[in-house]
Amino acid sequence: MKTNRKSDLAKREERTAYKLLLPALIILLLIAIYPLGQVFYTSFTDRQFASGQETEFIGFDNYRRLLSVTVQQLEPLVDEETNQIVIDEETAKVIYERPIDVLPREPIRYREYRQFNLMGNRYVLGATDVDFIDAIKNTLVFTVTSVFLELVLGLGIALVVNSNFKGKGVTRTAMLIPWAVITVVSARMWEWMLAPNRTGMFNMLLDRFGLTEGSIAFLASSSFQLPAMIAVDVWKTTPFMALLLLAGLQTIPDELYEAAAIDGAGPVKQFFSITFPLLKPAMAVALIFRTLDALRVFDVFQVLLGQSEYSMATYNYFQLIGNRNMGLASAIGVIIFIIIFGFAIIYIKSLGVEMDETS
Amino acid sequence: MNKRIWLSVLMVLVLMFGLLAGCGSPAEEPAEEPTEEEPVEEPSEDEVVITVAAGAVGQELELTQMAAQMYMDDNPGVIVEVLDTPDLAQDRLGLYLQFFEAQSSEVDVYQIDVIWPGDLEEHFVDLYDYGADAVVGDHFPAIVENNTVEGRLVAIPWFTDAGLLYYRTDLLEKYEFDPPETWEELAQQAQTIQQGERDEGNQDFVGFVWQGDAYEGLTCNALEWIASNDGGTIISPDGLITINNDNAVEMIDMAATWVGTISPEGVTGMAEEDARAIWQGGNAAFMRNWPYAYSLGQEDDSAVKDRFDVSPLPAGANGEPAATLGGWQLAVSRYSENPEIAADVALFMASYDMQKMRAVDGSLNPTIMELYEDDDVLEAAPFFGSLYDVFTNAVARPSTASAPNYNAVSTAFFRAVHNVLNGNTDAATALEELELDLQDITGFDIE
Incomplete structure (x- = not known):
């Protein structure tokens, strides 16, 4: 670490440097920070583009809609008469429930993204915005x-x-x-x-x-x-x-x-x-x-x-x-x-x- | 350590700004480019500049520029500039929305799609305030009604469109076929002709080309398949989601079998002009397209000149032929600085004489009923007379029922169909998902 004591000259130079940097900082504020701040703010609303419709504050809903994911286990289908697991005759593989019946629909609907096997069980990965x-x-x-x-x-x-x-x-x-x-x-x-x-x-x-x-x-x-x-x-x-x-x-x-x-x-x-x-x-x-x-x-x-x-x-x-x-x-x-x-x-x-x- | 983080924040900020600026700028660029036909002189103080945002598919742009020149000849104080806009409908919409968001007076007259009046009406003036009541009775009532929102006429009909089947008369004769009446017949004929032509050495020959890229054009194509098999119109006019039915599943699955057999693999990347390029080069037996391709196909440099004709599209096993209603209107921006003159330009461009010129030179369907009995028009495009019923009975996309969410509905629909065409899933699964997606978008009930 550097020492905290600085000479007067160094301090003066530092102040001049900050003054010289000021215009650049102001421009950065105007052209980068302000529009970005605006984007951050808008992301918490339901604003419509090119429309006179009123805008409401909706908190994190947009983020929830974009990023929510869930993993659900798919149960093998069971034949109601014989109580046996249904197996596809052609491929000899177990048939599982359909993801569309398993994935939650409230409050936002999850759609199937991928299916995968883990430790002998079948899972579906669902996302709200695939x-x-x-x-x-x-x-x-x-x-x-x-x-x-x-x-x-x-x-x-x-x-x-x-x-x-x-x-x-x-x-x-x-x-x-x-x-x-x-x-x-x-x-x-x-x-x-x-x-x-x-x-x-x-x-x-x-x-x-x-x-x-x-x-x-x-x-x-x-x-x-x-x-x-x-x-x-x-x-x-x-x-x-x-x-x-x-x-x-x-x-x-x-x-x-x-x-x-x-x-x-x-x-x-x-x-x-x-x-x-x-x-x-x-x-x-x-x-x-x-x-x-x-x-x-x-x-x-x-x-x-x-x-x-x-x-x-x-x-x-x-x-x-x-x-x-x-x-x-x-x-x-x-x-x-x-x-x-x-x-x-x-x-x-x-x-x-x-x-x-x-x- | 801290300084590093700040530095990275700074870098990311600068980069992000580049991204945001990059998204925003394209709107302004095309406006700067002067088109060839414009007068070079700068407008003097008492001259008014009216900018018309128009399409450039086929001959559209030249025809609009000719009309603009005629208007300028009659009205010396006005300069009419024509702004060339993107070919794909939703790219064009994107450009327009940027003008609207900025409430820009840059463009005075907009060429808008038949599906947009409901979504965009707040940005347009009521043409009844500018003398449209005198001419509105000449146009097809169904289109006028489509363009009327709460009693306001937001756009004057300019030309109408309906999907048609283009077929090669010489090849049908050679292989002894009649124009197909069902999709199955079409597939069989296309297969036979494609095989025959390839055996004779034209390796690039394909049976059937259409619009299969993931865009609004696929919605039009797929709606025709489904409607012609009695599978409904995605969302019914009274607001019920009807898309998930057996007839629709059957047709979309059938269309998926065309890809890579009678249609090239690349059909899932084709728009109107891609299909026309193959057709007009003489490398396809059938094409689904809009009427504009007719007069281009009859030009001297076309390989299919005098060797093709048009008919209504085929029907499915369970229904009647259907053609999607297309077409474009002219609307005047509320943010225009000279709305009276802009409205005058719009009404002039949609007038009898101009629509006649566009029909004769560009085979763009008039919206004025009388023109379908005009001898010059019928000589240039005989099918206007014989297929009159196709144009008047065309199937509308569910834009009114789903406004203002039509674009989201259409995107969900064409992406689902595109997925089936690409073989990623089958129609039954895709439509079951789509039905729920549409419910999320519109909040409507499922039939």
Whole structure:
């Protein structure tokens, strides 16, 4: 810990610093804290979007509607005459009660999300808003997978363009093109490439190589939707990741590598003993940026999937614009905020990012 | 430690602000872009600018711009700008709602869907105050009634729509079929033709294309299947939830068997224009679409020119053919700075001559009854005469019964159907769930 006694000069400097920071703080208050406060407040009401209807304060109801989950046990069906458990003749499996009969309906109705087996019993997981739970799941899968792939590919690209070769300036610039394209535009482009018949590039290629009949519905069938989203995002943001890592690589002095080479360390050893540890801070910053960004993904999902599969942000948009449920949409916004906040803290703690030199 | 937390709060705040700002901005952007046909000069002080938010499906935008030009030629003091809006109905609604929430005077005249008057009436003026009573009697009474809320005429009918079956006359002749009268016949014919054409080398040929993406268009399509099999209209006009019945289950299960057989896998991602692209390229035997696709199909660059015709949609085993009522109206914003002129523009665009032009050039169905007897119109779109009954008997979506919750009802419905089409569940389970969802949304009783 630092000492509490400070010199007069230091105190004066500190005061000047606060005065200089004041305008920035005021702007932050106006453009970030105020609207966010408004969102927090609205999330406790039943406000309607673009409507003159009166707004009422409803406490935590919006949150309850979004997040309530329950687990109920499903009993095996029993034949009334023989008192024996009913077994499906074809699959030889026990038939259970239907979740729709088991899940509670008051005060809010629970819908089936998943069924699972545990210690020989069958359970159903019910949620009041299955779509939102799905949206959270989609967003998390999307975030973890795409950021991981971007990190691996970005690191590879950064290492390549960091070496000395002819035309490296051009390569570095060209590599940024996907990142510079507006997301909605690149999403449309991908929409054409992913078209469900042979007018789409991927179906055409798959057909040309005789792998499929050229009619895979990448954007409409559930098993391809998320992978397609991840592919679009990886294509688009890998250059950004590479750029951040490249900046980190360039701060590593060449002398270290020279010394290591003299001591007999090969390229692999050099990478793990010099590059990797010295790159960690840059990597941490890049990871935080990308993760927090990926968690609020909106444009790719909205353009490519619309109402058929949601991310947290597109579900928010749907509740606000489609259903005009401004209160509920605000609650979703707050939940997204909390999830992102959680991620930020985990990252900053676990990666040991030095944000403040004196601490 | 504390400082780290504060720093992360700060970062999250900045990021969140980006998210919120990102959600809000698209409304303003399209307004800035000048369309090609606009005069370049800046409006002088005594000139009034009227902005019309209009659709751009098929030829709609060009036709609206032509009408705007004609109005400007007659009224030198007025500049009519046409704002291009998204193709998908609920994207368009989203854009409009942002204008309404801000009470913006940016747009004066809105093109609104037949299902919106009930939900949006508070944002529009009463056109009876601006001379609509003189013309309202010429339009279809059912649509006028749909657009009237508590005695106020919130929108003037502009064009009407009903789902039609487009079929290839040359292929039906080749395989010796008559236009199908039931869905089962359609499936059989589509299967035969698809197989035959593929064997002859057109690998991309499909039997039947329709609108299966998860959006309002799927509600229209699925309502036609169900209504044509005597399965009701989701919610009955007197406010009972009727969707969970055997006839509806039967039809939705049947439609699910089309996906991947007579229709491509990708049909569950198709909207009107996606289906038309396949059809107009000559790669489909049947298509379900609105009348606008007729005149586009007859254009010179169309592969199906003079090789197709339209008929009423097929019926289910237990019912009569049904077509969903669509169509668009023009409404004048309450927040307009010049409501008189805006109303005049709206009434001009919906007038006899303009509707005639749109019918002849764009095969957009007039809402003025007399136009169905006009020789020029019948020559350009002969089916207006022969399918007159389809247009007058079209089945309305339950928008009046479920207002102001129609959008939530429709979304729950098309998502449930989409799930069945994708094979995630079967129709009986999906509709049983849907019935309870609709009860949660509307509070209505289940039949």
